[in-house]
Amino acid sequence: MNAIAEHPLVTAYLAAVSRETAELPAERRAELLSDLREHVQDSGAEGEEQIREVLEQLGDPRTVAASALAEEPAAAPSAGVAAAPATPAAPAEPLWRTRVTVGLLACASLLVLANFALGGVALLAGLVLLWSSAQWERREKVLGTATSVAVPVMLLVGALVLAAVNVGPVELLVIAACSVAVPGVGAMALLRTARR
Known part of the structure; x- marks a missing residue:
């Protein structure tokens, strides 16, 4: 058997389709x-990136499954047994929605630094899109929420506790770095899991 078919990405994809x-x-x-x-x-894909591209070209496992199920003629119910209603597969969400959701969550912390109201609106919009999405599981939604809310909450607590302390340029750089790094980690995790 070809080594590509045994790659973890391919195995996970085929398991999802199954x-x-x-x-x-x-x-x-x-x-x-x-x-x-x-x-x-x-x-002939070589390497993880090429394998990802091939799998993306095949389509989301839910979409592949929905197509296969749609092509299958409806099975006749057994005598005396009522057929269960078919549950349609969840449609794959548009790529723009995934990008907007992840972008809002990733940038909200920096926006909070620049303008608290604008950052709050961006964060709220990103969280609404995240939690109303069907492409992420609850665990992934909790991670995305925690990483995008962590910095604004820390800034709020820090402002209340350290109101009397003078914040210098080094502290501002650390805050800005955290505002990019923490939500960035969450955004990358959401992007990876959205590709399943």
Whole structure:
């Protein structure tokens, strides 16, 4: 078997497609997974970045599964057993929404430094987009919230506690660096998990 098909990214992708296509007949599911694996092998991708590109071209596992399920003729219900209503797969969210969500969460802390009201609005908008999104799990939403809210909360507490202390240029640089680094870590984590 080709080493590309055994790469962790490919394995995770195929596992996600397999989970999403649990309603397909076993033979059809195996055929779909085999076709996807063969496509990745034939791509000649080398290295993680090229493998990511090939997987992105294939599409989100939910979208691939939805297409496969849509092509499958409805199975006739067994005698005396009512057929369960089909649950449509969640549609993949547009790329712009992912970028706007992550961008707002990543930049909100810096905006809070420049203008508290503008930063607060950006943070609130980013959090609403994050929590209303179906592409991230609860754990990832909590991480995104914690990393984007951490710096504004620290600034607020610091302003209250250290109101009498003079803040110099070194302290301002440390605050600015934290305002970029902490939300940046959260934003990168959200971007990585959004690609599944």
